[in-house]
Amino acid sequence: MDNIENNIVDDAISDPLDGLNILVVEDDPNILAQLSFHLKSVGYSIDTATDGDIAIQKIEDGQQYDLMVLDIMMPRVSGIEVCRTIRQKYNLYELPILISSALSESQDVVAGLETGANDYITKPFQRIELLARVKNLLSLKYMTDIARANEQLANTRALYDNLTGLPNRNYLYNKLQEAIVEANRHDSIIATLFLNIDRFKSINNSLGHGAGDIYLRELAKRLLKVADHGDIVTRLYTDTFAVVKMGLEKNSSANKYLSKFAEKILDAVNTPIIINQYELKRTASIGIVKYPDETRTVDEILRYADSAMYYAKAQGNNSYIYYSSEVHQNESDKFDLERKLKLALKNKEFVLHYQPQISLADESIVGVEALIRWDHPEDGIISPTKFISVAEETGIIIPLGQWVLETASRQNKKWQEMGFAPIRVGVNLAPQHFHEPGLVSQVEDVLKRTNLSPEYLELEITEGTIMSNAERAINTLNQLRGMGIGLSIDDFGTGYSSLNYLKRFPIQTLKIDQSFISRDLDINQQESAIVSSIIKLGHSLKLNVIAEGVETESQLDYLRQNYCNEIQGFYYSQAVTADELTELLRNRSVR
Secondary structure, three states: OHHHHHHHHHHHOOOOOOOOEEEEEOOOHHHHHHHHHHHHOOOOEEEEEOOHHHHHHHHHOOOOOOEEEEEOOOOOOOHHHHHHHHHOOOOOOOOOEEEEEEHHHHHHHHHHHHHOOOEEEEEOOOHHHHHHHHHHHHHHHHHHHHHHHOOOHHHHHOOEOOOOOOEOHHHHHHHHHHHHHHHHHHOOEEEEEEEEEOOOHHHHHHHOHHHHHHHHHHHHHHHHHHOOOOOEEEEEEOOEEEEEEEEEOOOOOHHHHHHHHHHHHHHHHHOOEEEOOEEEOOOEEEEEEEEOOOOOOHHHHHHHHHHHHHHHHHHOOOEEEEOOHHHHHHHHHHHHHHHHHHHHHHOOOEEEEEEEEEEOOOOEEEEEEEEEEEEEOOOEEEOHHHOHHHHHHHOOHHHHHHHHHHHHHHHHHHHHHOOOOOOEEEEEOOHHHHOOOOHHHHHHHHHHHHOOOHHHEEEEEEHHHHHOOHHHHHHHHHHHHHOOOEEEEEEEOOOOOOHHHHHHOOOOEEEEOHHHOOOOOOOOHHHHHHHHHHHHHHHHOOOEEEEEOOOOHHHHHHHHHOOOOEEEOOOOOOOEOHHHHHHHHOOOEOO
16 A cells, blocks of 8 residues: 555656755754655755754755755754744745644644745654645745746736635636637636635634634645646635636536536535644535626626625535526625615614513513614514624624614613613624724713713623634723623623633623523423523623523523523513613513
8 A cells, every 4th residue: 555655656746846956954863864765765856954053054055945844843943933034035935845843733833834834744744745745835836936937927926825826816817708708719618616614714713823724725735636627726815715617518417517516625625624633624605607607707707606605605504506596686685785774874764672681589670682673664663684684794784883882872871861770781792893993982982972871881792703803802892891881792602712711701791592592491401401501600700691582481480490690581571662661661670
């Protein structure tokens, strides 16, 4: 088996890569000898350095290399320092760097990649893996050297993605223009597939951007293997790629062929990628569009493929969708809804309803959650589920959130001025609103304008919103809490915040997501265990715990028996208008 693998590698590495010069930097003489032996065995010219100082000196002396194999952990000058020094002189393509490390040095691998290494290999390494990675990097350098010799070097660099080495969106645009000419000439089909990695952000959030970069590089290699000869594989942005198939015949089997290809891509993405001993398994959402069946121009191809991809994501992850009249109608509806939302905001058509939050100690109203509604002049009250997602996608959620914040604060102050005992009002912050640079000053201005004391305002943020940039979120939360404002994690249990971060968040309240409050909470062991665990966790951190979506007396009894602090839900009251809540507040009870 080893001989077969060795022959495959030896055959794959042939001219023009033979005889290229590689600098091996390794302080362990045994590993240095092993690396040199394997690389020489396939025709590479090898130079060596036993520490970082020697390697840097060789580079500064002007010695030319096609690749460096660099140990990440060395005495005196580490591989990270060597990498940083070299990148001041050579970019990723001019001198590729393959760093080597033990499995236990995963954090150093990430640091090395962030400093400028192209790829990594772990010790002890296998010959086939070593030679394959070296061959890939040398191939990349070889292509770059050819491009450099071309008069259009600047344009060529502008057409490739720095991270993966794949062509980029500009390259794709140019190729599609050429492909349309060929398709018209030969009466053939062009199929463009856009794919987006589902939940990719969680890799960056949990393991860091270095790990995310490794994932994207590995995925790019997989897509190249899945693609057929002549296909164009590109990275468009972040976690979105495109594959273009040209010259397809116009027949009834075209869709069947494309569906099988899309399934191959999904399988490639579904296969776990191992990074720093973590097994990362993701899914993808794919949008497919054909020329000339659904499109006439390059811009339409790109726009429609993108629309189909996000439509597939909205229908559920790990799927593919062909662009169709249904997708087109969905896009048209979203565009029309965006226009109407802007007009509704201008015409002051939005209203707030308030759902009481009930203390289980005495069944009094201790707070309310402000919930937005659209009071459409023709269609009446419209639920936020019909428009919030579009508001978030288009950025309308920012001014809409500002309006909710001020309106709810002003109403709460009005209740106090009417003589009612003070209660808190909870306002949901969308991710885009929470991450606005001026959020803290905006909240401060609202409190000044409405004259509402900060302890009677509670901002509700979801786990996902906080964890998308945890360190920055902690800073924002600390500023808000420093003003005296209450902070709540909404929909708790559906996100991915770790206990370590939870302890660092300056929050006062956990809201148990209503998805855990089943109709048979008292007999559903799995959900009841989750709910009781969240309550215990909240109390251990000295937090107030609110259960959402309470509808039955059995649910209420279970929550009371497990010492949940507060509840909200239809059992006591749905969300009501400000006037209706005023009547409830006269008794501070919904009984």
